[in-house]
Amino acid sequence: MSTAFLHAFGAHLPDRVVTNAEIAARLGRTPDWIESVSGIRERRWAAPETGVADLAVAAAQDCFERAGIDAPTLGLVIVASGSAPPGFPGPAAGVVALLGLEGTPAFDLPMASAGSLFGLVLASQLTERFGDVLVIGAEKMSAILDAAPLDPNTAILFGDGAGAALVSSRPGRWKILDAVLHSDGQFRDDLAFDWASPLRMNGLTVILQASRKLPSAIEEVLARQGIAAQDVTAFLLHQANQNLLVRVAKALNVPPERVFSNVARYGNTSSASMLIAAAEWSRENPAPGPVIFSAFGAGFHWGALLAQSV
């Protein structure tokens, strides 16, 4: 791999808190049922006038502040989103415009939950050519829920938000050591959304596949670098469901507290969730050592990235 470093993360969550009680009333379920099947207690929903690019820019600004840089430093911007409105251009154009960048290349990754992981891996390979690369995962999942009748099994899960990461060839806080990415399209209909009909999720297939593929990808990248899962100080995963996070910890034989979780407060924010988790984790003065980033999402696409504190 090219030499690349993670410098800082950023996050933005809309102000409006949507509790389980509010959602349960609309779905005919109970707040306790929602928490028992997902671990989620509340999520954030953006205002109607707020778009994916707005959420992305707010996370970018937080990342700039933490990294001590300004937007013009960037050589490339990558924006992952599975909930951006259909058509073109995608939100990346809006992001660079709102950041005041003229001529800085930017592109979209129209991927849901695994989008920011794929963005990080791409960025780690592009820093020598483009310098500082900003990776953003931004989602307005409430727009998906508003686009069609609410399905209790999916409406309970999703929240809005954005996360960002600055990747550079300049030395930074975490060196990226290795990464693995995988895709398998045979289950593409088991988790899908096309704006013409409600989001489809075959929960049995999704959980069965994710509970195998997440630990498998993590073990694959760790084995390549000769690092044991027990020596990893933090696992920063896509925040899909608390029960899934616990299952991944169990499969890896690591204490569940090593798997960072904020899903109770934000729900599943799809591609944004892993970077929002990283932003919160990095604020807590984390212990030095190896760190795993991992995600699984619609497609299916999944993988893992290994970094080491410098």
Place this chain on the structure above:
Amino acid sequence: MADSTRRQRLLGILKTITDKPIPADDEESLFESGLLDSFALPDLVSALEAEFAIKVPDRDLNPRKFDSIARIETYLEEHGA
């Protein structure tokens, strides 16, 4: 190995994973009956692998293959368990 032994081992796994009554009809859906949910299914597959010394490949991680006692028995038989 006799089918009845394999069946008893399978029923033992199901009893370990869930405390709910096992359906009397081998064709009844374990999901629709409420015996298995999305988080019990991975436990079932892992337990089958351990008990019968088989490896369920990712392409077989399809809930329909494990939807009933009859289907699980068929899967085990096809994989030499």
